[in-house]
Amino acid sequence: MENSQRQILRSLPPMDELLENEWLFPYYQELGRVTVKEILSELMSVIRKNVIEGKVKTVTMSYIRTGAETILESRRKTSLQKVVNATGVVVHTNLGRSCLASAAVEAVKEVASGYSTLEYNLEKGKRGQRNEHVEWLLCQVTGAEAALVVNNNAGAVMLCLAALARNREVIVSRGELVEIGGSFRVPEIMAFSGSQLVEVGATNRTHLRDYEGALTDNTVMFLKVHPSNFRIQGFFSDVPREDLALSAHDKGLIFMEDLGSGILVDVGNLGLSGEPTVRDCVRSGVDLVTFSGDKMLGGPQIGGIVGRKTIIDKLRNYPLLRALRVDKMTLAAFEATLRIYLKGQWREIPTLNMLSLTMVQMKNKASSLARRLKQIIPGAEIRVLEVEDAVGGGAFPATTLRGYGIGIKKHPWGSSGRLQSSLRSGDIPVIAGAGDDSVVIHVRTLVKGDDKLLLEAFSSLPVRGDE
Numbered sequence: 163m164e165n166s167q168r169q170i171l172r173s174l175p176p177m178d179e180l181l182e183n184e185w186l187f188p189y190y191q192e193l194g195r196v197t198v199k200e201i202l203s204e205l206m207s208v209i210r211k212n213v214i215e216g217k218v219k220t221v222t223m224s225y226i227r228t229g230a231e232t233i234l235e236s237r238r239k240t241s242l243q244k245v246v247n248a249t250g251v252v253v254h255t256n257l258g259r260s261c262l263a264s265a266a267v268e269a270v271k272e273v274a275s276g277y278s279t280l281e282y283n284l285e286k287g288k289r290g291q292r293n294e295h296v297e298w299l300l301c302q303v304t305g306a307e308a309a310l311v312v313n314n315n316a317g318a319v320m321l322c323l324a325a326l327a328r329n330r331e332v333i334v335s336r337g338e339l340v341e342i343g344g345s346f347r348v349p350e351i352m353a354f355s356g357s358q359l360v361e362v363g364a365t366n367r368t369h370l371r372d373y374e375g376a377l378t379d380n381t382v383m384f385l386k387v388h389p390s391n392f393r394i395q396g397f398f399s400d401v402p403r404e405d406l407a408l409s410a411h412d413k414g415l416i417f418m419e420d421l422g423s424g425i426l427v428d429v430g431n432l433g434l435s436g437e438p439t440v441r442d443c444v445r446s447g448v449d450l451v452t453f454s455g456d457k458m459l460g461g462p463q464i465g466g467i468v469g470r471k472t473i474i475d476k477l478r479n480y481p482l483l484r485a486l487r488v489d490k491m492t493l494a495a496f497e498a499t500l501r502i503y504l505k506g507q508w509r510e511i512p513t514l515n516m517l518s519l520t521m522v523q524m525k526n527k528a529s530s531l532a533r534r535l536k537q538i539i540p541g542a543e544i545r546v547l548e549v550e551d552a553v554g555g556g557a558f559p560a561t562t563l564r565g566y567g568i569g570i571k572k573h574p575w576g577s578s579g580r581l582q583s584s585l586r587s588g589d590i591p592v593i594a595g596a597g598d599d600s601v602v603i604h605v606r607t608l609v610k611g612d613d614k615l616l617l618e619a620f621s622s623l624p625v626r627g628d629e
């Protein structure tokens with residue numbers, strides 16, 4: 163080490179002295195003194211290392227302060243925070259999928275801030291079952307005999323396979339061995355559950371004779387999986403549910419379907435057709451249907467399992483259920499969401515509401531926002547334009563929804579990418595789309611109050627030129 167380096171190290175302020183700096187005081191309030199001290203001591207060891215390696219030639223207090231404030235600021239901000247979804251993707255998996263209806267939000271507040279009947283039967287004055295709060299409602303809106311809920315749909319599939327098909331063979335079409343975003347892969351979930359996957363048919367075509375030809379004494383189930391985020395076009399066929407159900411029942415097997423983004427109402431009149439509802443599956447003879455609560459259904463994250471009572475009863479006492487059980491806030495939100503369906507008022511559910519917006523409604527919204535944006539960003543090129551939105555969440559992947567948006571060009575914040583990134587770093591981050599050379603605000607996915615937040619986000623952007 164050179165003399166100059168030794169000198170810099172010696173001149174670094176000792177921790178006690180550092181902690182007396184007034185600019186740290188607000189952080190003591192928010193993070194606690196112990197945490198602030200830990201962060202500083204980590205920072206100082208990095209600085210020391212950089213000095214020794216010759217990467218840093220002078221260390222001033224303002225250098226230390228800048229480094230410390232960057233880390234402290236990032237720790238001070240709430241991590242899971244609200245954002246404005248201006249992407250036009252309705253069930254946006256990275257942005258929390260579905261927004262809850264206001265009745266569901268109220269139900270969560272009530273149950274979260276006090277005690278509740280989560281596992282208490284008021285009539286008997288004794289222990290009750292948490293599943294009972296939603297079971298009859300789920301049966302009511304799907305036509306099933308029995309229902310059970312778990313943490314999410316991946317958990318639902320896992321529970322069914324583990325409880326019913328452990329060490330037994332489950333027959334699945336090769337066209338349905340899908341991976342659904344992140345980490346849900348049908349073959350892997352099956353392996354984890356201890357069931358044995360028997361693949362039949364070809365990627366694009368599977369026939370009933372393929373399923374029946376694979377039967378052995380150890381077969382317990384036919385499993386149908388919704389292909390979710392992909393579609394095969396052209397020379398394609400699969401086996402109708404009714405035929406699989408008849409064949410399964412004839413041979414004493416269970417017919418299960420992982421429906422993915424379960425829908426409870428026919429959305430054909432929203433321009434979204436070709437997908438069965440959970441009720442359709444039950445009616446076609448599927449014994450067990452599993453689906454997500456927070457995709458097209460528009461509720462909280464939950465996994466629904468509906469179907470035949472004798473089979474669901476076997477799941478109720480399976481130990482894995484305890485590890486997948488649903489929290490009270492989720493149950494409250496789910497019950498309230500199902501009650502909206504019961505009343506037939508599903509347009510109150512934000513996910514379905516966003517999907518049922520008309521072109522006129524969206525154009526009006528875009529025009530009014532564009533007018534106000536022009537006042538905030540004088541000189542920029544701001545246009546109302548037709549955009550392509552998406553359902554998201556693996557539902558209706560081949561359907562593009564026509565929507566409206568606002569394209570912003572020639573603004574004072576440099577490139578589109580730079581503007582998108584600045585919008586993400588505001589107090590309430592705005593996640594915007596991009597089109598040729600412009601940043602695009604899709605209006606379909608804006609929720610109540612987002613207009614105002616958007617305008618505030620633009621007003622508070624630091625103005626700078628192209629760098």
Ligand SMILES: *Cc1c(COP(=O)(O)O)cnc(C)c1O
Nearest residue numbers: 314315316388390422423454556
């Ligand atoms: C989304 C999806 C899942 C996973 O559901 P989660 O609720 O996210 O656990 C499983 N299967 C299919 C077919 C899906 O589309």
